[in-house]
Every structure is written in structure tokens, then in C-alpha cells.
């Protein structure tokens with residue numbers, strides 16, 4: 001998963017993520033941690049954050 | 062104990078909780094991960110006159126951009142329903158200043174406020190929350206307290222750390238984008254405008270909230286769509302000549318959870334306030350007043366818990382019951398109306414709007430309202446009732 005420059009750091013993705021894998025750091029950075037399904041199982045991403053993002057800033061690699 | 066209470070998040074919910082507790086004499090720490098309270102804004106900035114009055118917040122020009130006199134509702138074919146009021150019933154705020162003002166009030170009441178300080182976890186002993194782990198630049202430290210208040214908004218973690226599931230499912234979160242447009246023309250610069258229908262905003266609506274004679278927040282929320290909210294908003298603006306000429310002074314992006322209130326909002330030594338407890342109205346997306354109001358309710362119950370020395374889930378449950386009684390029923394009603402609207406086609410909305418056109422809402426009395434409602438097919442009646 002990748003977050004691009006469209007990101008507004010709004011937290012929508014962090015809320016909908018079933019794994020608590022997305023964190024808004026205080027430094028103004030959104031981080032996808034190792035709990036993301038794709039990282040753990042090397043499986044297909046669940047993609048919920050991609051669909052929820054209001055500006056289309058998240059992409060599956 | 063380092064503090065009686067730690068409040069995580071300095072939005073309207075957190076600041077009202079912290080302020081009320083401090084006024085009652087509790088020792089309170091409020092932490093906010095952002096460097097400045099109120100920034101960045103994630104809001105359409107509309108709120109009610111009655112709510113602020115009830116909460117004892119005196120309106121001040123530094124955070125009131127515009128007084129509002131009701132609204133116009135537009136159906137997809139452009140039929141306008143006039144819901145203006147004689148007296149101001151709302152404000153368009155400067156949330157940047159409003160949130161900061163509330164944070165300052167909390168600090169002045171005696172709460173310790175620390176910005177750029179992030180809660181990174183909870184300290185738990187035998188299933189009871191006993192404090193928070195904090196990070197401020199490179200300092201990581203623990204703070205012990207009797208109660209942690211999760212007023213940490215939609216991205217908040219306090220609830221989930223404490224085992225209270227406050228995640229929103231994808232279809233229950235509206236994705237929102239808003240442009241603050243300058244140099245536009247509005248029908249009336251003190252009346253809110255709402256545009257309903259799948260044509261403009263499937264699963265949500267478009268809002269135009271005036272902030273001055275030629276400035277307004279123009280935004281929308283959508284759900285379950287292929288295209289992003291940004292695409293829908295740009296399209297809406299391009300189709301409206303009066304807006305298309307405006308310059309974009311700021312962009313706001315955010316999610317609003319619209320699934321209705323949580324069934325559980327407290328645990329041992331912890332409770333949730335505001336968006337993190339889903340206190341936001343599922344129909345309108347409005348959450349400022351409820352967050353503030355529930356913050357004061359939370360403070361009241363925490364005050365009692367401090368006096369009793371009892372911070373158990375059972376004791377704090379009183380807060381859950383209190384807010385359900387005071388705002389929960391209204392939220393459930395909004396949820397039902399939202400579910401009705403979801404089933405209406407753009408055609409249905411046009412029909413309803415045509416029927417309602419010409420009604421003078423401020424002048425309809427209760428008797429007349431119920432006779433109007435009964436004239437509608439049952440599936441529309443609750444929606445119409447909610448407007449009246």
C-alpha cells in the first residue's frame with residue numbers, strides 16, 4: 001500500500017481500517033504499519049482504506 | 062496519581078470535558094497531538110444558536126463568521142424548499158478559532174494543556190485503565206490517572222485500545238471534501254443551502270455554508286461510490302456558474318461516521334466523548350454540539366466517580382445511559398430518517414420537494430405539521446416530519 005501526495009492527513013482511512021494498521025503520526029505523516037493484511041500475510045490487500053479516502057490518495061501496490 | 066483525569070484530544074468534545082472538570086476542581090491534563098488546537102479544520106463549520114447558548118459559550122466575532130437564518134433545500138431537479146427563519150438559528154463558525162477558544166477556556170479553568178503531545182497507548186492494570194503513554198517530540202513518558210477520556214475523534218485509538226470497538230464500517234463512513242470558495246454568488250449570504258440526491262452526492266448531500274457576502278464553505282459527503290468525493294465536488298462546482306468563478310481559499314477533507322451511536326462507550330477507567338463515541342448526527346453529519354454537550358455530561362459523571370473513588374465500568378456506565386437519554390434517541394431518529402432517504406430515488410425527492418414548496422416552515426404549528434405529515438405516503442412521512 002502506498003499513500004501519495006494527495007493525502008490530507010484526515011484520519012478517515014485510520015478509522016475504517018479493520019486492523020488499526022494506519023496511524024496518523026504527530027509529525028503530520030500517515031504511516032501504514034505491519035498490521036496491514038498485505039504486510040502480514042503477503043495477501044491481497046483488503047482495500048477498505050483505498051475506497052474510503054475522500055481524495056484517492058491511497059493505492060495498492 | 063499524576064492527574065485525576067487525562068483527556069486525549071482537544072477538539073470541542075475534549076475541551077468541554079477538560080474545562081468542566083477543571084471548573085469542578087479536578088486536576089486535568091488535556092493532550093493534543095497537533096501542534097495547534099483547531100488546525101487543520103475538518104468541518105463545514107455550521108452549528109446551532111441554541112446549542113452554544115445552552116453550553117454557556119458566548120458568541121464572539123473572532124469565531125463567528127456568519128449568523129444564519131435557516132436554509133434552502135434543493136431537490137435534484139432544482140426544486141427549492143424554503144426553510145428560512147425570522148430569527149438567526151445558526152452560525153457558520155471559524156472552527157480554527159472556535160476550537161482554540163474552547164482550548165483556552167479549558168486552560169483558563171485550570172486544565173493543563175499540552176499540544177504536540179500524542180497518546181500512544183494506555184496503561185492498564187488488571188483490566189482497568191490507569192493512565193496513558195505519551196510522546197512529546199522525543200520524550201516518551203507515562204502519566205497515571207484515574208480516568209482517561211478518549212475525545213480523539215474519528216482517527217482515535219483510545220476506544221480500540223480499551224477494547225471498545227468504535228471502528229466504522231466502510232459503507233457507514235461518508236467521505237467528505239470541502240472548498241472554501243471566495244468571490245462567489247449565493248442566493249442569500251446568510252442562508253444555508255443543501256442539495257440532495259444521488260445526482261450530486263450519493264449517500265450524502267452537498268452543502269453551501271456562507272461565511273460572508275461572497276465566501277462560503279462548499280462541500281459534500283458521499284458513500285459507496287466508485288469516484289472520490291473530490292471528483293464529485295469539482296463536478297458540482299463546475300456545473301454551478303455562481304460557484305465556478307470562485308477561488309479556493311482552503312480545502313477540507315475528512316470522514317464522518319454515520320452509523321449511529323455506540324452501544325458501548327465506557328470501560329474500567331475510560332470513557333469516550335464526541336466523534337470517537339459516534340455522537341455525530343448520522344443524518345446531518347453535525348457533531349460539534351453533541352461532542353461538547355456529551356463532554357459536559359462526561360465531566361459530571363467523572364466528578365461523581367472522583368468523589369466516590371469508584372472508576373469502574375459499572376460506575377461510569379451512568380455516563381453512557383445519560384448521553385443515550387439526552388442525545389442517543391435523537392441520533393437514532395436521525396439514523397432512521399437517513400435510512401428512509403437512502404431508499405428514495407431522485408424522483409421521489411423531487412416529488413417531496415414539490416409538495417413542500419411554498420410552505421412557510423417557521424409558521425407551521427404542531428397540529429398543522431401532523432396533518433401535513435399524514436398526507437405523505439408512509440415511507441416519506443418520517444422524513445418530512447424530521448424537516449418540520
Ligand SMILES: Cc1cc2nc3c(=O)[nH]c(=O)nc-3n(C[C@H](O)[C@H](O)[C@H](O)COP(=O)(O)OP(=O)(O)OC[C@H]3O[C@@H](n4cnc5c(N)ncnc54)[C@H](O)[C@@H]3O)c2cc1C
Nearest residue numbers: 070072073074094104105106107180214315335336348349
Ligand atoms: C468535512 C466535515 C464537515 C463537517 N461539518 C460539520 C458541521 O458543519 N457542523 C457540525 O456540527 N459538525 C460537522 N462535522 C463534524 C465535526 O467536525 C465533528 O463532529 C467534531 O469535530 C467532533 O469533535 P470531537 O471533539 O469529538 O473530535 P475532533 O474535533 O476530531 O477532535 C479530536 C482531536 O483529538 C486529537 N487526537 C486524535 N488522536 C490523538 C492522540 N492519540 N493523542 C492526542 N490527540 C489526539 C485530534 O488531533 C483532534 O484534534 C464535520 C466533519 C467533517 C469531516
